[in-house]
Amino acid sequence: MLRNEMTKCLKIAYPIIQAPMAGGVTTSKLVAETSNAGGLGMIGAGYMAPTQIRDQIKEIQKLTSKPFGINLFVPQPFDVSEDSMKAANQALTTIRQQLHLPDKDNFGIADYNEVLEAFKEQIQVVIEEQVPICSFTFGIPSQEVIAELKQHNITLMGTATTVMEAVQNEAAGMDMVVVQGSEAGGHRGGFLNQEQESSDSVGLMSLLPQVTDAITIPVVAAGGIMDGRGLAASMCLGAQGVQMGTAFLTCVESGAHPVHKEAVLSISEDQTVYTRSFSGKWARGVKNHFILEMQNHEVYLPDFPVQNTLTQDIRKAASAENNPDFMSLWSGQSTRLAKSQTVEALIENMVAEAKKLNVNI
């Protein structure tokens, strides 16, 4: 069975990965409980400072002896143009007024070199703390970084949203690749064709077999998978396992804001949309007031991570006020399947359901 390549390589019982959602969702408890239940817990460390990362790794190591992983954002060159920042900030001023927030004009925007430096520091922590698995989104790290991580026996997972991105991940030496369908919540993890319209994004049912035909490393399916049916279907399509975000986001152990969990649990499947208004990068979330208000400005907003920094005060204030209208409520399209449950129940039920469907787990 090819499937065993993935679980064997990751040293886990079940081919189920908890997606490394950034922004505080992946608490130490969520990560550790997933690994303890036989899956792979992952720290969403994209936005985290090196010391934060180190502290969380140590905390998780106290909660589990099983392997867990970490995800980092690969920096991509971006523009910090005064003009686009000013235009975006003008649109955001209207939003700030609605939240009674003061105007802002100094954001302490980092430039590309600073972001690159921070990424290198994150990598060093991963190596020093001996995290066994490291995954990447938004790009493929340099050959130097890949070689260094491999020297330390760290298993590497890339992210792809197209066949071409999967091929490039394999060519760069990734051990496996997460293939993200259009159903997925949160940021699109791809890196080629950033200008793509949302209707270019390929659904998982279509993308998976096309990717598995094109590469030989194990493929992990992501996007809209919530239960044993999705796991079984993914394996029929050639994947060796799944990575799930939304299914873990509403778990009791997740650090998602209660208002965020509530929103995901209450909407129908067609109430999420792509937006780049929160961060400058396309991401799927619950359609809310902020997204609708920013829709007409979307084309000229600055790139990630500039726009993300610009909207920080807004998202923070909205969270503090439990106001879902201005929060980034990332969610995949399978909202009707989301449940408030423990990680253990989620994984146990999934495995039982997949086995019933004749899938060899």
Place this chain on the structure above:
Amino acid sequence: MLRNEMTKCLKIAYPIIQAPMAGGVTTSKLVAETSNAGGLGMIGAGYMAPTQIRDQIKEIQKLTSKPFGINLFVPQPFDVSEDSMKAANQALTTIRQQLHLPDKDNFGIADYNEVLEAFKEQIQVVIEEQVPICSFTFGIPSQEVIAELKQHNITLMGTATTVMEAVQNEAAGMDMVVVQGSEAGGHRGGFLNQEQESSDSVGLMSLLPQVTDAITIPVVAAGGIMDGRGLAASMCLGAQGVQMGTAFLTCVESGAHPVHKEAVLSISEDQTVYTRSFSGKWARGVKNHFILEMQNHEVYLPDFPVQNTLTQDIRKAASAENNPDFMSLWSGQSTRLAKSQTVEALIENMVAEAKKLNVNI
């Protein structure tokens, strides 16, 4: 096995339906060969006149003794405003110049009552010619039409792109429902929320289990399915069978324009997009010159079928010149899996592949 409900009800050997692609793709040979191979052939009769429909039914009956079906478009009220027609026509004039076509200002646009009358005549032919299966897109027919068809023992299939549309199809008395994911080529078959943005469209991996949880009639999966892997995955997600368009479109028996087949066979999976420029209704096709040129006009184009009539001369001229730049090259997202093959080979390989994946066909 629940699956048997679908194949038993349709009296077919394999749970594989050839999608009723309109516009000349579903030749009598394509329909009959599909049914002869154990699947269900379907006439895409949406645009056809009653006499054409009658002739094709008789022709197919000579080629197969197996059941086959027919698809009709359910008329929805639409606006024929002078203003939107003029604005659209102005944008199309630029296109006509590129094709050396004369300007047009008289299109013989039908109004809603005429379209409704034509639909009723189509229904009468289906009844008179005793076509055993009738499917519907773009809406649910009236209770009168449904009752009349049922009285004649015709099996009825609806189309849904959301859970709510599936629920309404079941409530209206449909015997089964085709659930169309965002991967699907050609027109979106839904009817609620016509203004929806494309990123609202739900991927099949996510949509199928949410629909099968909500209704009890058999569900047929559609969108991006091309082979036994897609059939097996759909059944894991709760569907009882599949409907495939693109997989049949490139078959040797299909009536698709050779330039259309060639385009589908040559593009990568991320080169299709949604457009409403051709017909006034959202549809997925190969991104070409026409779509890109019309992109900025998309918002104000008149509704289906008005825009479809406006672009008729352009599509016709482009076809005659073998010019893919201005043709509606409908295609789903699984283009890398498309093959030039016979219907018999397609179905035989699918069934063998699905069986290997432990699916009970």
